[in-house]
Amino acid sequence: MEELARLAGITVRTLRFYRERKLIPPPRREGRIAWYDDDHLARLRTIAALLERGHTLTGIAELAEALDHGRDVADLLGVEPTEEEPVRLTPEELAARFEGQVTTENLAAALDLGYLGTDGGEIVHISRRLLDVSSALVREGIPLAEVLEAGAHVREHADALAEMFAELVLRHGPEEDLHRLRPLARSVVEAELSLALDRRLGQSTTERKSER
Template sequence: MPEYRIDDLARAAGTTTRNVRAYQERGLLPPPVGRDGRASIYDDSHLERLRLVDALLQRGFTTAHIADFITSWETGKDLSEVLGLQHAVTAAWAKDESFEVPRELVGAILGPQVDELVDRLGELKLARVEGDTVVFPDTQLLAAFAELHEYGLELRTLLDIHGRVADRIDDIARTMITAAKQHIIDQRGPGWLPETTPEIAETTAMLNKMRELATASVHATLARSLDATLHRELGDYLATAADRNPHKNPS
């Protein structure tokens, strides 16, 4: 299991060291799992808890409300099931394969429009600036951009394409998560929280299955759509080519 010092934990959760300490003082965050010299050591359970706290704060809950939720979940319940529910709700499915590049090197790669392009990458959550360093969280996607750029496609164009695709994926994600929430409301009523270990396990499993369905649906549907669209567009393109070069048309 990965280990984090407090600064690393705050950075991974998108918060501040000050907040981490405050949450721990208020009982929202478990104690560190150990120490490395004078530094406290945290693990992925702390990262997931921070993400859960942040999600609830963004929904308008106070730290007192969140403390009550956490206490009610943990009192008399199997800790592994509680963490399982947290994991289902807050764990990131996107793989973080980030790497850091000095800002001056990014400028040498992207050219004179580096500031505009880095800002656009930031808007799409494909980069973040940390001092004199630019962090790229998705190396695979960035590699695809670089490979397509070698064919003459401008990075700005590729980012616009990605942005349009991402907007549609966001719509799909909202559809799936809204369906899961509505199912819980229909079955249990608004504001219901699992109280028993079986309820926590069942809710965790349902949320995980919904995520798996969303991923499989997008992958399969996109693959079929790409095949059909490619065939259609290729046919139209060849028809245009035939009209443009009638002397090459056998008929």
């Protein structure tokens, strides 16, 4: 316990408190010896990162319970069923996807966004498309931390767009129409984003010409 506390940068008293709150799983015991491993250390570092991001110990305890009992973190966070295809990964596969950038801070940010969940010993990413795009951006040299930060901003705008579309539909029809007309909303957003990127590329071209 003393060695684990030292590696995690906390006191033994804090570690005992975390154990009492069931924030970390119990150690493996051999007789009177309690063995902690890298999973315990990773959990403690994740707890530290979540605390730094403003999460409460009560919220972290709920997350820890989900991790230990194989519940999906998306369920814990109240995410509705999605059309997106989830992806199951081992921790090693997730690390390989992002070329060593799966740090404690980035893991906490992904958990905070609801991108990651668990199912037993596997990690579940909520969307194959988001996973593929995120890993592609990292391969292009963009740090994962900045990709996740951008994802948080996109989430804010996407929520606003979804709310606007829902209000539009519900003014003229029943709630069932939200699901039926969902593809139309997606097409509008994709088309407008494509046009916006065209305008941005055109602006860049104009600026380069003016500099010559």
